[in-house]
Amino acid sequence: MAEKIYYKGVKRFVFSLMILMILSITLFISSLFIGSSSINLYKIIHMLSNIFLNKNSSYNDPMMNILDLRISRGIAAYFTGSALGLAGLLIQTVTRNPLADPYILGLSTSSLAFVSLSILLFPDIMIFRWNLVLIAFLGALTGFFITIGLSKLAGGSSVAIVLSGIAVGSFFGGVSHLLLYLVQARYNIYIMYLLTGTAQTVLWRELPYLIYPSIAGVIISLLIYKMLNAYLYGDIYSRQLGFPPGVTRTISLVITSLLTAVTISIVGIIGFIGLASPHITRFLVGNDHRFTIVLSPLVGGVLTLFSDISVRIISYAYGAELPLGVITMMIGSPFLAFLIIKRLRE
Amino acid sequence: MMIKIEDLEVWYDSIPVLRDVRLEINRGDFILIIGPNGSGKTTLLKTIANLVKPKKGAVYIDGKESNRYSPRSLSKILSYIDPHLSREMPTTVLELLMTARYPREDLFKIKVDKEFINKINEIAKTLRIEDLLERRLDQVSSGELQRIIIARALLQDPEIFLVDEPTAFLDLKYRFEIMDLLKKINREYMKTMIVTTHDLILAGLYGEKIILLYKGMIRAAGDVEKVLKKDLVKEVYEIDVEEIYVNNRKILIPINMK
Ligand SMILES: Nc1ncnc2c1ncn2[C@@H]1O[C@H](COP(=O)(O)OP(=O)(O)OP(=O)(O)O)[C@@H](O)[C@H]1O
Numbered sequence: 104m105a106e107k108i109y110y111k112g113v114k115r116f117v118f119s120l121m122i123l124m125i126l127s128i129t130l131f132i133s134s135l136f137i138g139s140s141s142i143n144l145y146k147i148i149h150m151l152s153n154i155f156l157n158k159n160s161s162y163n164d165p166m167m168n169i170l171d172l173r174i175s176r177g178i179a180a181y182f183t184g185s186a187l188g189l190a191g192l193l194i195q196t197v198t199r200n201p202l203a204d205p206y207i208l209g210l211s212t213s214s215l216a217f218v219s220l221s222i223l224l225f226p227d228i229m230i231f232r233w234n235l236v237l238i239a240f241l242g243a244l245t246g247f248f249i250t251i252g253l254s255k256l257a258g259g260s261s262v263a264i265v266l267s268g269i270a271v272g273s274f275f276g277g278v279s280h281l282l283l284y285l286v287q288a289r290y291n292i293y294i295m296y297l298l299t300g301t302a303q304t305v306l307w308r309e310l311p312y313l314i315y316p317s318i319a320g321v322i323i324s325l326l327i328y329k330m331l332n333a334y335l336y337g338d339i340y341s342r343q344l345g346f347p348p349g350v351t352r353t354i355s356l357v358i359t360s361l362l363t364a365v366t367i368s369i370v371g372i373i374g375f376i377g378l379a380s381p382h383i384t385r386f387l388v389g390n391d392h393r394f395t396i397v398l399s400p401l402v403g404g405v406l407t408l409f410s411d412i413s414v415r416i417i418s419y420a421y422g423a424e425l426p427l428g429v430i431t432m433m434i435g436s437p438f439l440a441f442l443i444i445k446r447l448r449e
Numbered sequence: 450m451m452i453k454i455e456d457l458e459v460w461y462d463s464i465p466v467l468r469d470v471r472l473e474i475n476r477g478d479f480i481l482i483i484g485p486n487g488s489g490k491t492t493l494l495k496t497i498a499n500l501v502k503p504k505k506g507a508v509y510i511d512g513k514e515s516n517r518y519s520p521r522s523l524s525k526i527l528s529y530i531d532p533h534l535s536r537e538m539p540t541t542v543l544e545l546l547m548t549a550r551y552p553r554e555d556l557f558k559i560k561v562d563k564e565f566i567n568k569i570n571e572i573a574k575t576l577r578i579e580d581l582l583e584r585r586l587d588q589v590s591s592g593e594l595q596r597i598i599i600a601r602a603l604l605q606d607p608e609i610f611l612v613d614e615p616t617a618f619l620d621l622k623y624r625f626e627i628m629d630l631l632k633k634i635n636r637e638y639m640k641t642m643i644v645t646t647h648d649l650i651l652a653g654l655y656g657e658k659i660i661l662l663y664k665g666m667i668r669a670a671g672d673v674e675k676v677l678k679k680d681l682v683k684e685v686y687e688i689d690v691e692e693i694y695v696n697n698r699k700i701l702i703p704i705n706m707k
């Protein structure tokens with residue numbers, strides 16, 4: 104009986120993994136074709152082979168530049184989603200709250216407020232990206248602790264956390280808006296896009312900031328998957344199995360805040376991916392972190408890349424660039440509404 | 450594994466909860482702890498499991514102070530079996546049961562042993578929860594949850610079981626079944642059992658050594674004859690009781706308020 108259920112779970116994991124891989128690759132390849140100028144298949148294969156064979160001969164080709172941008176944009180969208188997929192999973196586990204998400208709990212906007220302030224004060228910081236990421240990281244942690252503190256005052260229920268997060272998030276959202284407006288007015292650089300993130304502006308050399316932390320996050324989380332599983336059943340339970348819950352909390356919070364921070368400092372606020380990905384993942388394979396840590400980033404990547412492709416199609420049709428964060432918000436907020444209704448009914 | 454408790458004093462914030470607790474528990478003992486609500490039973494179990502820090506005194510396990518053990522090595526020796534699990538995140542019964550072996554497994558091991566899965570089958574069958582394995586943990590009845598928690602404890606298989614109110618919420622049949630099971634494990638594998646209960650009838654039927662806690666102190670300790678005395682129970686629980694003998698065992702039947 105138990106072995107049947109267990110192996111069914113493993114099979115579902117392998118199956119989901121394969122489907123998500125196929126979806127990822129299909130979406131990525133189709134993303135190369137979609138945009139304001141059309142590139143045909145022959146051209147793409149030709150140029151891709153040039154890239155991989157390191158022949159820079161056709162680098163002057165304007166088509167080549169467009170393709171270059173599309174590849175970096177696709178990778179940026181995908182890894183932003185992966186980072187948020189993992190961040191969302193971990194923050195839900197740490198708060199033991201299925202409604203949690205870096206955006207809903209106010210981490211994203213507090214992180215952005217810190218980033219905006221530091222750019223306003225030290226515009227040079229844009230060049231030192233790791234410093235910016237560090238500041239974004241501190242901002243995310245700050246937002247988290249304010250939200251948790253506030254929710255404790257409000258009784259600490261799962262809905263109290265969400266409401267506190269909305270209060271904290273809106274406050275820092277307003278602050279970010281103001282600060283970015285000042286940055287734009289003072290230094291004459293276009294930066295308001297961070298408010299509703301976009302992958303359009305991401306450069307090749309910025310991709311490592313998204314890729315490495317995501318991969319490192321997955322590896323470290325997998326190393327503590329047993330601690331995370333034990334943590335789900337309460338602090339006492341976790342301690343009685345020999346895992347200090349404080350350690351689990353600290354590691355997960357650092358990863359969550361770091362991943363939120365990199366997405367904020369490179370693409371800006373992308374809401375709700377962190378909420379939806381873990382739920383879709385749990386629907387596929389249940390709540391064993393051994394599986395969810397691997398799948399949630401893939402689900403996040405697929406969702407975000409899909410959203411970005413939709414953005415490109417809409418932008419192409421109407422001739423003006425639509426921010427990515429707008430689409431994820433449209434997909435994600437009905438999800439939140441559904442979860443809240445389910446929660447309050449129980 | 451021998452437990453020795455010396456001059457224990459435990460406080461929550463500024464309230465004393467346990468005072469002057471001195472105990473010696475030998476390997477293979479079967480101990481029942483009784484006492485009114487708030488008398489400190491749960492706190493005593495948690496202190497033994499090093500989940501609560503004493504203000505004074507200490508718990509020694511095999512001569513070594515319990516807070517000197519690493520959390521992981523302590524988790525192989527003893528287990529505080531908590532009736533209150535957090536069930537806020539949706540997980541299945543099987544997912545909970547699979548965490549039971551974590552103390553004995555390598556932290557990074559991903560594979561699950563076939564032998565462990567067989568063990569889950571066996572124990573699930575004994576406790577008749579085999580049809581619940583796929584069920585979500587927040588969708589089982591209190592009695593079913595109690596059995597799941599006991600099953601999980603058996604899978605963890607520590608040397609010392611600290612079982613907090615295993616018979617609460619259970620119907621009459623399962624009360625006896627769980628107590629029989631705990632006793633069987635105690636006998637067959639020489640596991641030390643320390644069990645709290647509010648059920649004085651069960652205490653009479655299963656008690657070997659009984660500890661009566663009252664206002665944070667050990668009011669009486671010893672065998673059934675010594676602890677389950679009419680006057681003592683009247684004083685501590687503020688109820689009237691009648692003594693009867695069934696199969697040569699003394700049982701106290703609560704009658705009404707005194
Ligand atoms: N975390 C806590 N913080 C403060 N006081 C506590 C805490 N836990 C328990 N107490 C208090 O300590 C005393 C002993 O509680 P404990 O849970 O050990 O009693 P118990 O004998 O297990 O009671 P019950 O039969 O109701 O389970 C009670 O007065 C209780 O109010």
Ligand SMILES: [Mg+2]
Pocket residue numbers: 490491492613
């Ligand atoms: Mg208790």
